[in-house]
Amino acid sequence: MNRLFIIYLILIIPAINVFGQKNRYFVQFKDKKHTSYSLNNPGQFLSDRAIERRNRFGIEYDSLDLPVSNAYIDSLHKENIHVFYTSKWLNGAIIQVEENVAEALSLKNYVDTVVFAAPGFRLTTSQNTYPFDENPVNVDNSNNLSQANQNNLINYNKESIEQRGNGILIAVFDGGFKNVNQITAFDHLYGSNKLIDQFDFIENEINPYHHNNDHGTKVLSLISAFSPGIYLGLAYDAEICLYVTEDYPFSNEYRIEEYYWVIAAERADSVGVDIINSSLGYNTFEDATMDYEITDIGQNISISSMGAKIAVEKGIFTVISAGNSGNSSSWPYTAFPADTDGALTVGAVNNTGNKSGFSSIGYPEQEYIKPDISTPGSQVVVINSSGNVITSNGTSFSAPIATGIAALTLETFPELTPSQLKTAFHESGSQAEIPNRLIGYGIPDLMVMLGEVLSIPEEKKSDIFKLYPNPANPGLLKLKVFNENIHPNVEIKVYNNVGGEIISSALILINGEGIIDLTGVSPGNYVVIVRTNQGDLTGKVILTD
Structure with missing residues (x-):
């Protein structure tokens, strides 16, 4: 088992000054002088798993990897200041003191x-304030809700693939994971030791399940739930870290949550995660002096965006929901850290494959496309804290679907860097040829991601082709083949899901491209066979209303 070594200072020296209102502050240090750590000995501050990831991707250690100066922390202790968390990436510490002490x-x-x-006393000096409830909560799908549509949109069929996320470590950042430790669909995380780490940063508490908020429970179900015959997450065999970084209610926003986001990302990095899933976003706050401007989008200005950028640079594939402000007249754009260039920003589509109205759009002044891709986000089937299978809306549920796809792909191709994996998402998208700022590069195709089609790896392109847009409305479907040895004269056959042939026609390819006319074809799932001089090419297409 990998040795878990997390440099993560949560001290238990009580603060004595009791006069006045205590608030939460971030103390940023000038440098990292007088540190006892060395970049030549990364085992001092990173786990074996984290070191292996750095080695796999050829990532060098730098000053951001070094913990904050011990001498500066000691200086705070001498001032009788309790240090709750430290941030090596931002080079500072979270404290909770009176205003005069901060000054x-x-x-x-x-x-x-x-x-x-943030105002007020929120952090606790004890990490064992909340007991762990243990009464089991069974999964109930009395409404007979099906995951079929959301799975079909991303071309996922559990019967046709072997990948389940094995060997992949995912950190989920959210606002609460109520009853996850009691719901039977998550029993395997505990029985098989797949829950690697957990923490509630909001209250400095080891129990992430006590919040009266199951947003994270629903998000996690899309990745990890395992209840055969009732509900299956996309990557239920993956290992998991659960981190509460978002205070509840979600409307009660302060920048402290962004600092928690970054500190959680550092902890995830130290543990050695492969993927971060974050269904959280920030732009305006209860304190208007903390608000960001729309022109800050894409400028790496926000605290959380800086953290997301560093996480990607450390080799962590970072998946972030685009946000739900698409109908806003004042801020319809992705917020922070969804603006981060290296992260995969995920918008939402409805059950017909069209953009969900609430899904945030890309800021037109950005040099790169956001959102990157879109996955189901309307009427998504999830499990809530009562164990009930229900439907929910939001890009919060689009992100974990993309995370599941990423986990299955990394299980197949663990050598893919975050940049390469993001490119694979783009190239597999239903709008790969014509991305926009509404749904990005479109809906990713899991079978594409797993190497049946397109770009993973490069040497497999010779006998591969692509159908797009996919899903598509009945009409014209585009075809592109990548094997230059294929003769332009090909035969097209299209079959419905019971094997009936509905189209048989000749097609002449021009520069490897052609158009298949599906006008009048009913919505549904279809198999497309392209018969060539090099053999048959087989793919699937989803037609929507």
Whole structure:
């Protein structure tokens, strides 16, 4: 078993000053002088699994990997200041003190700035405040809801693939995982030791299940739930870390949550995760002085976007929901950290494959397309904290579907860097040839991602072809083949899901491309066979209303 070594300072020295209102602040240090750690010995601050990921991708260690200066933390202790968390990427610490203490601290010669992050006393000095409930919660699908449509849209058929996310470690950032430890669909995470780490950053608490909020429970079900015959997550065999970084209710926003996001990402990095899933976003706050401007999008200005960028640079594939402000007149765009270039930003489509109205769109001034791709986000079938199979709406549920696809793909091709995996998502998308700022490169095709079609790896392109857009409305379907030895004269056959032939026609390819006329064909799933001088090429297409 990999040795888990997390440099993560959560100290238990009680604060004594009891006068005045205590608030939460981020203390940023000027440098990392007087550190006892060395980049030549990464085992001091990273797990074996994290080191292996860095080695696999050829990522060098840098100053961001070094924990904050021990001397500066000791200086805070001497001021009788309780340090709750430290951030090596942002080079600072989260504290909870009175305003006058924060002002005095800002004058210290080792302190760069002291930033007001949130009002009030929220963090606890004990990490065992909330007991763990153990009564089992059974899964109930009395409404007979089916995952078939959301699976069909991404071309997922559990019977046709072997991948289940084995060997992949996923960190899920959210606002609460109520009853996950009791719902029987998640029993395998505990019985098979697949839950690697868990923490509630909101209250400095080891129990992430106590919040009266099951947003994270629903998100996790799309990745990890395993209830055969009732409900299956896309990557239920993956290992999981659960981190609460979002305070509840979601409307009660302060920048402290962005700091928690970054600190959780650092912890995920140290543990050695392969994927971060975040269904969270930030733009405006209860304190208007913390608000971001629309022109900040894509500028790597927000705290969470800086953290997401670094996470990607450390080799973590980072999946972020686009946001649900698509109908807003003031801010219809993706928020933060969904603007991060290297991250995979995921929008939402409905059950016909069209953009969900609420799904946030890309900011037109960005140099790159956001969202990157879109997956089902309307009437998505999930499991709630009562164990009931229900439907929910939001890009919050689009992101974990993309995370599931990423986990299955990394299980197949573990050598893919975050950049390469993101490109594979783009190239497999239903709008790969014509991306836009509504649904990005379109809906990813899982079978494409697993190497049946397109770009993984490059040497497999010779006998591969692509059908797009997919899903498509009945009409004209585009075909592209990548084998230059295929003769332009091909035969097209289209079969329905019971094997009936509905189209048989000749087609002449021009530069490897052609058009298949599906006008008048009823919505449904179809098999397309392209008969060539090099053999048959077989693919699937989904037609929607």
